[in-house]
Amino acid sequence: MAADKVARMARIAVIGAGVGAMAAAARLAVAGHRVTVYERSSTYGGALGRFERDGFVFDTGPGLLRLPAVYRDLFVKTGKEPLESVVELAPVDPAARHLFADGTAVSLPNASRAGVLSALDDALGEGAGERWGAFLIRAREAWDRTRRPLLEEPLWPNWEVLAREPYPAPRQRRLLRAPRQAATLGEVAAWELGGGRLGALLEGYALEHGLDPGTAPAAAAVLPYMEQTFGSWYVRGGMRELARAVHERCLARKVAFVFGAEVRRVVEKDGRAAGVELADGTVSEADHVVCGADPRGLERMLPGRELWASGKVRPAAGARPSRFTVLLALRGARPADACHHTVVHSPDASAEARAAFTGPGLAPPTVTVLRPDDPAVRPDDGHEALTLTATVAPHGPVDWTDATLVRRYTDELIAAAARAVPDLRERLLWHESRTPVHLAQATGAEGGSVPAPSLAGAGAAFLHPSNTTALPGLHLAGGWAHPGGGLAHTGMSGALVAGLIVEGDDFRGSQ
Template sequence: MAADKVAGMARIVVIGAGMGAMAAAARLAVAGHRVTVYERSATYGGALGRFERDGFVFDTGPGLLRLPAVYRDLFVKTGKEPLESVVEPAPVDPAVRHVFADGTEVALPNASRAGVMSALDDALGAGAGERWGAFLVRAREAWDRTRRPLLEEPLWPNWEVLAREPYPALKQRRLLRAPRQAATLGEVAAWELGGGRLGALLESYALEYGLDPSTAPASAAVLPYMEQTFGSWYVRGGMRELARAVYERCLARKVEFVFGADVRLVREKDGRAAGVELADGAVIEADHVVCGADPRGLQRMLVERELWGADRVRPAAALGPSRFTVLLALRGGRPSTAAHRTVVHSPDAAAEARTAFAGPGTERPTVTVLRPDDPAVRPDEDHEAVTLTATVAPHGPVDWTDERLVLRYTEELIAAAEPAVPDLRERLLWHETRTPVDLARATGAEGGSVPAPSLAGAGAAFLHPANTTALPGLYTAGGWAHPGGGLAHAGMSGALVAGLIVEGDDFRGSQ
């Protein structure tokens, strides 16, 4: 039985005010605990940042929400109010427009498998839709096999079972060789989708999540399945509004926030977490500590304590990829026919992957262009706010303080976006750039790395550490903990941590 079940109200310290941490804080406060959040920066929201200038408003983090049911559940469970009572989520339709390297375009409708298949047939030729639809059937099987253990349940001690590949890849007959099955998403794209534009479509989903298609397991097929099944959603006023709503929900449930508070040590007493020590020397006692920041920092706070033994999933040793973002203020109104989200594909996806996961390169990147139809993010109807994003290597392997490199990448993204935004350069008033260094400063993530969702297969190499640690009373939440990165996944981590603290050994996962 959990300690707080015996003692009643527990004192809980939460490190960081990211989305997973705040989701945990709100749920724990509703359960009757006294929760205080210590955030090293001056604001809440973690990666869900905002930049404002001259009446233009930009999201500097995630631009869309998948699986909105996660946050609907949060608001119902913490106040019996629908999500729609605090923000205005709107489905994005079309969900995405793709512009391939040869100029071919296709717009995919939101949450409509039949519509997607029809659009692919029209743009890529008869049979493309059927081939994609058959792939989604296999992707659904991988989703059904992994949904509970990867998203809705704690990472159980027998997590090794998730090392097996759940995607039912087709057997490929090889001349004079034994039949093979695709082990990576790149092989699925080449062998099952025939490469080309359909393969590039699949690989772009991995790259957007910070995954290399050549190494990501075949189970990454669940990423396009999730988007095309549950849809893509935008929050009016920008995605930062979702962070504001969660923060205000925490305040309404008497969660306390202390900003500008840098936690330097986790204190231990009698073999369990007993509080934290701040950079100014202040000591805060607690019955439980929840770390919503990169858990690699925990090991530096507890040097003599082994938090992840050989029988546990450890935090990644190497830095993962980051994001490079260019914010564009444009004169001229947004055309009514413009897609909210356009993916402009790189001419050489393999070379781009080497750039994104190894260092700076010369190939034009795949760029995601966001053009929200939202009066709240522009000064008036005669202007438009546009955001360009590409996956890049983190700061460390690449020196993102190099001004010439930053200028080159800025130019690369603007040039790549021109097919998606006609007359872009003529309309450009000004631009702002956000590099991995800026992301590291805003989120505290080493090198500005952005965590990917947890995935099964590949020998469990794509799992994130459990929400519990080897130190009783110390928990992890947010994108760097199970079930991994992404807004929805972060919200799920908060639900899991709250369940583990409130119900202890009786907790069997979110319902």
Template sequence: MARIAVIGAGMGAMAAAARLAVAGHRVAVYERTETYGGAVRRFERDGFGFDTGPGLLAVPAVYRDLFIKTGKEPLEACVELVQVDPSARHVFADGTEASLPNASRAGVVAALDEALGAGAGGRWGDFLIRARETWDRTRRPLLEEPLWPNWQVLAEREPYPAVPHKRLLRTRRAGTLAEVGAWELRDPRLVALLESHALAYGLDPGTAPANAAVLPYMEHAFGTWYVRGGMRELARVVYERCLARKVEFRFGVEVTGILEKDGRAAGLELAGAEGPSVAEADLVVGTGPWRLGELTHGRELYAPEGIKPTHEGASPGRVVVCLALSGARDADAAHRTVVHTPDRQAELEAFGRGEPAARPTVVMDRPDDPALRPDDAHESMVLTATVPSQARYDWEAAGAAEAFADGMVAAAERALPGLRERALWREVRTPVHTRLETGAEGGAVPAPALAAAEGSFLRPSNSTSLAGLFTVGGWSHPGGGLPHAGMSGALVAGLIVEGPEFQGSQ
């Protein structure tokens, strides 16, 4: 039985902690804030509640597996999972709307044909078939297995299939997501639908590899799910599963360094209300690889031929606007509405300059959940937009956050006229809040790992060159997103329990 110190109480860290405790190890989690969950947070005021992190869950099987492997109670015995339908309503630049059924290819094809015209649904349906082929090729190496030592194999070839062109009597392989849209979808509204899944993670479709097609495919194939009571409930039950497995949590304690002894990680240097201290351990499960470099005093944690950590602040962040509304929620309202920018090119160019878009794409979440509103005469709503992180844009400048929030509300009114008149108050949260809650540089949000593109979208491996030190969470393999965080915990636990020969979940 080993003593294992875990840095941070994010979703990936807690997933690893629970699995390691079940394997018989003594696990202690050290979290610098006063709560658990990382980015999966809730803001509450006046009887209103708002999810300020992920609003929906894709691939719930990841967390079902966590609960199966760590106790007798399955996930559904701890929380109520609701498959939202439609999966999303889309309001496009020209005012066209389409509501897409959840996890139904035939339903989505029919809905797009009706909304966008005959043939649109067929093109999207054909794309989903190719996206499934991409998923089948990349699922294990990018989600279920430790990063291959010969990761170059993943980086060299684009797994998105080549598309035949009858007139040209040849096939053409898209290299970027933008090329997939331009060559295969051809309708600007379908292109916006495709690219919105990349933009949600701050990925530029012009540089994101074509295999980013797996992002919309994951939602289509496995559905989009809501946790009754708010997504924060998922974090709560994972935390409680850790407690049930005797994981120790110490909140309000910041890790300032990693102890080394005889060339191995040997514990943590800590700073808390009671002053500096140390926590000895046999193994350490760390936070993002970029920050681990500082905690190990600049030690090179990855071999020269390995994937290197990139500055977290270079990745985008999110602005979240929590709206407390008077008036009942419409009975037929979609849980999620995506309001696409009227000027997609301008939005992408703003990202490139490190500026927030003047007219951003906005995601509107309207959960039908009595737990998040004071009564049925009110409604809680969350607006989200992808923006540059605090490392690239000064979100603390006077008026910057409020001005951008005004633009988000104006965008949302395209989908829900009269929204501003219903607002009792709002809370605006920027990458500054994300940095304080998660520790990520600039309040950035990590994207999932992707293949091809010379490895530039891969994340560093979960094992490091310092024996006994592992990394977990969205900044290491397999990247960001709730499913990926859960899988990172499974991978780290496997590497520790089974050793370097661990080949991934079965």
């Protein structure tokens, strides 16, 4: 038996009730352990929040689900019950309508490679589909090389091998210079796709995931590959319904939740994690502690304790980009031909990336417009709910408590969305803005930062810390740990943590 394998019923303390933490809690409870989740706020779900007003219902976090197989696996493994029995999944088709700065539009069908290539040829000219198709073949190779180590296995002890770029970029011939290969997604967009609208299409995927195309490795090509291969899905009633379903699964498996319980300290005994101490002084003993929050907070909970072993991946320093969201209540019925998911591209993606990733300036944003055809999110069929989202600098480099700034940026998003919804302003009843400050309050992440998915390449700069720490018995789950941010990745982190606790050194990854 492996040294750390849990062979008896253990007490597990989970810090935070985000989806990744709850996914770990449900799996651990099914394995026979006594699990208690301590959440500092009054509710579960973390970034999967909800805002309701006047019969309108809005997601305040992710609005779409990719790789639903992650959550199908969770529900089967924790109850032999399909995900579709607890939530209604609807494919988003077209997967996205892209509206470029010059007014050109293209609608990309859901999970249809041939359909995507045909649509690109029709909208952007003969040859666009062929060029994008060749790119997707290379993106698939990067996916095949990294899927297991970045989604389904604990972070390898020799994680340095993931520093190598898995994307097989073709060599670019240059006059009087040595050939070069694209090292960043921005270079892939410029050199392999020729820039322009195809390049903007690719760079938009990076921005949506909180990545700068100019620094993200070429391996970020897996992001459009995932969407166009496995599809995009919407949960009826809003994505908050997924968090509700995971929470209810936890309750059904006897996971206990304590809300309004801020963990002040991780208790250490005999050189391992032994429980948590709450802000009111209550101490709860545990055999294992799972941190589902930003792991940098552990340094306050364990002052003076080295948590990251020498030579291992450490949490990134400083705040990461955040998101600015505008919730719109509209009068009038949703048109039958309206797209659920539209991306309105910025006229200057480079300036946008500089503003979002270096601050403090602002630039015209790339705006995601979500307008679901869902009676559950509107008061009646004579109204419509829209959600606008842009990637922005976190609170700190930009002062998102400045009301004038918030109004100005709200207007920027609405102006961009009006290109996709021409009668938007005439139909607008009211709007509500959610800034990085709101995200920081909901998740506890510094500046309202949103974690990006883990990626290979770039010298391993885009990896997240392992699900284990240098303190035995202390584990990490959620978007700030391996395999990183995004609903699919977060769900996988819960599976990895449960496997590591239950099987210990024998665990080799999810099956």
